Amino acid sequence: MLIFTFCVTVKSEGFGPIEDAEQVVREYFLLKNEKNVDKLSSLLVTNESLSSIEEQLKYLDKTSLIYIKEETNESILNAYLKNNQLINPQNLKVYKVNYEVSYNDSSPTRYKNGMYESWFFVVRKNNNSKWLIDINDIH
Numbered sequence: 001m002l003i004f005t006f007c008v009t010v011k012s013e014g015f016g017p018i019e020d021a022e023q024v025v026r027e028y029f030l031l032k033n034e035k036n037v038d039k040l041s042s043l044l045v046t047n048e049s050l051s052s053i054e055e056q057l058k059y060l061d062k063t064s065l066i067y068i069k070e071e072t073n074e075s076i077l078n079a080y081l082k083n084n085q086l087i088n089p090q091n092l093k094v095y096k097v098n099y100e101v102s103y104n105d106s107s108p109t110r111y112k113n114g115m116y117e118s119w120f121f122v123v124r125k126n127n128n129s130k131w132l133i134d135i136n137d138i139h
Helices: 019-034 037-041 050-059 074-083
Strands: 060-071 092-103 114-123 132-134
Touching: 019 037, 019 060, 019 092, 019 114, 019 132, 037 050, 050 060, 060 114, 074 092
Parallel strands: none
Antiparallel strands: 060 092, 092 114, 114 132
């Protein structure tokens, strides 16, 4: 009887594949639709903007992710890193995200239905920590 065994290393760049950062953005939209503030807060670097997110969720009917694309433009990455010098460039992912939002009829005028495009800055402390969203200009 002959037994063959082999081991293949597909990728070993730390904790989890690079796509994990993109998945955090996708999960953000799912949790907004569920209006799950507790789980949303676990995706954010800080909870400073959590109260404004909670306010927005009161009026949200639905948000739909249209597309997500990783941004590799050095000037955008460097602009973020300039203001966040403790972040290592390998621990930063920037995504341009296009999405549609619809609010209920009782929403204040500051919440407008429509298509939006925002930058999502997703960071981690090191290769072993999880990716988190640093809220910038997100509706």
